[in-house]
Amino acid sequence: MSPLHTKPEMRRPIMKICVLGDSAEQRAEVIGVLRAIADPKMEIAETAVPDSGSMLDGKLVGNGTAPPDALMILLTLDDEAPFTFLHRIAVSAQRPALIALMPENAPTDLLRRAVRSGADEVLFSPLNRDDLTRAIIKTTEAKYQAARRRGGIVLSVSSLTGGIGVSSVSINLALALGVSLGRKVALVDLDLQNGTLATNLNVATDHSILSVVEGDRSPDSLKVEAALTRHGSGIYLLAAPRRIEDSELVSDTAVAMTLELMRAMFDVVIVDTGNHLAEQTVVAWEESDQLLYLVDQSIASTQRAVRFNELFTRLQLGSVVLRLILNRHVPGYPITAEHIAQALSRPICARLPRDDKAMERVELSGKDLWRVAPGSPLARGFEDLARLLVEPASASAPRSTTAMSRMVSAFISRRRGVADEAH
Numbered sequence: 001m002s003p004l005h006t007k008p009e010m011r012r013p014i015m016k017i018c019v020l021g022d023s024a025e026q027r028a029e030v031i032g033v034l035r036a037i038a039d040p041k042m043e044i045a046e047t048a049v050p051d052s053g054s055m056l057d058g059k060l061v062g063n064g065t066a067p068p069d070a071l072m073i074l075l076t077l078d079d080e081a082p083f084t085f086l087h088r089i090a091v092s093a094q095r096p097a098l099i100a101l102m103p104e105n106a107p108t109d110l111l112r113r114a115v116r117s118g119a120d121e122v123l124f125s126p127l128n129r130d131d132l133t134r135a136i137i138k139t140t141e142a143k144y145q146a147a148r149r150r151g152g153i154v155l156s157v158s159s160l161t162g163g164i165g166v167s168s169v170s171i172n173l174a175l176a177l178g179v180s181l182g183r184k185v186a187l188v189d190l191d192l193q194n195g196t197l198a199t200n201l202n203v204a205t206d207h208s209i210l211s212v213v214e215g216d217r218s219p220d221s222l223k224v225e226a227a228l229t230r231h232g233s234g235i236y237l238l239a240a241p242r243r244i245e246d247s248e249l250v251s252d253t254a255v256a257m258t259l260e261l262m263r264a265m266f267d268v269v270i271v272d273t274g275n276h277l278a279e280q281t282v283v284a285w286e287e288s289d290q291l292l293y294l295v296d297q298s299i300a301s302t303q304r305a306v307r308f309n310e311l312f313t314r315l316q317l318g319s320v321v322l323r324l325i326l327n328r329h330v331p332g333y334p335i336t337a338e339h340i341a342q343a344l345s346r347p348i349c350a351r352l353p354r355d356d357k358a359m360e361r362v363e364l365s366g367k368d369l370w371r372v373a374p375g376s377p378l379a380r381g382f383e384d385l386a387r388l389l390v391e392p393a394s395a396s397a398p399r400s401t402t403a404m405s406r407m408v409s410a411f412i413s414r415r416r417g418v419a420d421e422a423h
């Protein structure tokens with residue numbers, strides 16, 4: 001099935017869950033409830049509470065390779081060992097999500113100790129399948145998102161309107177971030193069939209994304225490094241394949257792996273995803289922290305943006321922030337930024353002015369915007385946008401789960417359990 005028709009969560013890895021507790025009977029009860037959950041898909045292992053050594057290896061899940069994504073620990077009134085274990089895992093560097101399971105009538109003190117020992121969620125016996133599903137999704141999803149965010153940020157630039165400025169915006173944003181803000185930046189040309197970034201940047205490329213994805217070995221950082229071309233400004237380019245037909249060799253899985261590797265190597269990775277839909281485009285969007293969609297002051301581009309907006313909703317790219325950028329903005333034109341924002345029910349995040357003269361000089365001279373028109377409204381527009389994208393207001397930063405909020409959610413799930421029983 002193509003990624004266009006595959007929901008992102010369908011490509012989530014199978015969750016590895018390990019149930020820990022000294023009572024085999026209680027473990028079996030929990031596993032019975034876990035097995036009745038169809039989504040997320042889970043690989044379940046069980047063990048008694050280990051008393052020493054490193055507990056985060058693959059042995060807990062039986063495959064000997066990866067540590068579990070979540071640990072479910074059975075806590076009892078009279079046994080200290082599970083609390084000690086919980087605490088040790090909670091303070092370890094690569095901790096799994098921790099879900100504590102408490103006896104039915106556990107006193108508040110025990111709940112407090114579980115939270116203080118580091119449990120992300122606390123559930124009570126008898127286990128309710130819906131509560132358990134919710135707890136697993138909540139804890140493992142938060143962990144998955146945090147892991148994705150390790151390293152730099154990935155920004156995709158897209159539009160369904162051709163010639164609107166996707167490549168120009170990708171390049172100038174990269175230059176603003178690299179030259180003006182001093183970030184380590186890479187550009188990826190995922191408009192595989194057009195592949196204009198190397199020409200636009202006026203660089204000769206020996207390699208392209210093809211060198212990363214071809215061969216028997218899957219992409220790794222050495223391959224990526226060897227495939228990059230350095231631009232005079234200090235930014236890097238991962239070019240599109242030289243031959244149009246080779247774009248077919250770049251699979252969506254390879255694109256996802258390449259972007260993840262590049263996220264770890266750079267502060268910012270900017271992906272030109274071109275002006276049409278392709279499987280690789282959708283994967284790039286999915287890997288992105290922010291998707292910059294370009295519109296101009298035309299009815300046609302606004303209509304396409306409405307269609308794109310609907311697609312974006314259908315694809316359920318939940319954690320990807322969609323930002324509308326108005327390019328070639330001309331103040332006083334009858335179709336205003338407000339009209340476009342209204343039609344799309346989304347705010348316009350930035351307006352980049354139309355500057356035909358500067359862009360023409362860029363194209364004819366082979367020099368970049370900061371060399372031909374430093375300090376111009378267009379160059380400043382890119383610098384402002386660059387700052388907005390990488391230095392978001394603190395209010396939009398993700399909030400961490402505090403012990404207090406975990407406690408509140410534990411109380412809520414406990415009360416829900418009581419209410420369910422009453423019915």
Ligand SMILES: Nc1ncnc2c1ncn2[C@@H]1O[C@H](COP(=O)(O)OP(=O)(O)O)[C@@H](O)[C@H]1O
Binds near residue numbers: 161
């Ligand atoms: N803000 C702007 N002002 C004036 N011309 C622009 C602006 N942005 C892009 N252009 C010009 O529009 C043309 C198409 O841009 P390009 O980036 O190649 O579009 P796309 O990648 O969407 O096909 C280029 O000639 C470029 O110089």
Ligand SMILES: [Mg+2]
Binds near residue numbers: 166168191194196274
């Ligand atoms: Mg282009």
